[in-house]
Amino acid sequence: MIPLFHDFTDETVLVFGGGRVGARKARRFAREARTVVVSPEFADADFGDAELVRAAPTPGDAGEFVADLRPALVVAATDDPAVNDAAESAAREVGSLVNRADRAGGRDAGSVVVPATVREDPVVAALATGGTAPALSRYLRERLEDELADAGAMAELVAELRAELKATDVPEADRHEAIRAVVESPKVWKGLQDGTANALQEAERVMQEVLDD
Numbered sequence: 001m002i003p004l005f006h007d008f009t010d011e012t013v014l015v016f017g018g019g020r021v022g023a024r025k026a027r028r029f030a031r032e033a034r035t036v037v038v039s040p041e042f043a044d045a046d047f048g049d050a051e052l053v054r055a056a057p058t059p060g061d062a063g064e065f066v067a068d069l070r071p072a073l074v075v076a077a078t079d080d081p082a083v084n085d086a087a088e089s090a091a092r093e094v095g096s097l098v099n100r101a102d103r104a105g106g107r108d109a110g111s112v113v114v115p116a117t118v119r120e121d122p123v124v125a126a127l128a129t130g131g132t133a134p135a136l137s138r139y140l141r142e143r144l145e146d147e148l149a150d151a152g153a154m155a156e157l158v159a160e161l162r163a164e165l166k167a168t169d170v171p172e173a174d175r176h177e178a179i180r181a182v183v184e185s186p187k188v189w190k191g192l193q194d195g196t197a198n199a200l201q202e203a204e205r206v207m208q209e210v211l212d213d
């Protein structure tokens, strides 16, 4: 399986099932998408900004919600395999992506897995285990959170430096080398911990060293 990134801004995500798993998926997608959760009961859990619709669609009814909302993604997270099957068929009929929360293993095109995610905006890392060990994805995610703690600030710094360099007549190969030297510099990473001004100063020094060579 190959991870891809999908921008859900201005899209709709439809979740069937309001248990612990439905709540976790809803929280995740509601950060970015209009998210609607359909379920007869809602676990005493945080659903983020998702809209909750109290209903218990039969397998025959599930398609109506999909046809009405035309979601970019349908999440099948009920404890009823027949309803999850119907949610998947309905999603495929209208060309939506589908996430089967109740299935491990390989998937056909259009059937996606939700990875464990570390978010240090604008940096995002996704982890999965091919469905073999989701608890391991979770554990590795927790470990990576520390590792990536300053990555967002580094990305913003590099974006600034790239724009600056692109506006000069420094040859492309030298620009690339200078940027690589910045992201690999322990002193710049250290500077990010002490405040952006320090990091910027150190990055300018590292780049100058490369460009003077």
Ligand SMILES: C[C@@]1(CC(=O)O)c2cc3[nH]c(cc4nc(cc5[nH]c(cc(n2)[C@H]1CCC(=O)O)[C@@](C)(CC(=O)O)[C@@H]5CCC(=O)O)C(CC(=O)O)=C4CCC(=O)O)c(CCC(=O)O)c3CC(=O)O
Pocket: 024, 025, 028, 099, 100, 101, 102, 103, 104, 105, 112, 113, 114, 115, 116, 117, 127, 128, 129, 130, 131, 132, 133, 134, 135, 136, 137, 138, 141
């Ligand atoms: C295939 C996949 C489909 C999908 O949901 O997209 C799937 C399927 C299943 N999960 C099951 C169980 C658990 N899942 C978790 C946790 C997470 N599961 C997530 C993703 C995925 N789970 C996809 C594969 C990802 C990969 O390849 O690694 C994460 C990463 C993302 C998220 O869900 O948000 C999130 C961690 C988020 C985080 O913390 O960062 C825990 C641990 C916990 O809850 O603490 C347990 C209990 C321990 C255990 O069983 O391992 C079961 C068995 C149910 C049963 O026993 O009946 C199935 C179905 C089956 O295996 O048949």
Ligand SMILES: NC(=O)C1=CN([C@@H]2O[C@H](COP(=O)(O)OP(=O)(O)OC[C@H]3O[C@@H](n4cnc5c(N)ncnc54)[C@H](O)[C@@H]3O)[C@@H](O)[C@H]2O)C=CC1
Pocket: 016, 017, 018, 019, 020, 021, 022, 038, 039, 040, 041, 042, 043, 055, 056, 057, 058, 077, 078, 079, 080, 083, 100, 101, 102, 103, 134
């Ligand atoms: N992907 C993952 O990370 C995990 C997946 N699972 C799988 O996901 C399923 C859901 O897990 P939990 O949330 O822990 O189960 P749960 O039993 O707590 O929640 C299931 C929810 O589905 C709702 N539901 C039942 N019939 C429905 C219908 N016709 N339409 C809409 N909603 C309906 C129930 O009211 C309940 O809120 C499990 O059966 C299991 O197969 C379980 C653990 C983790």
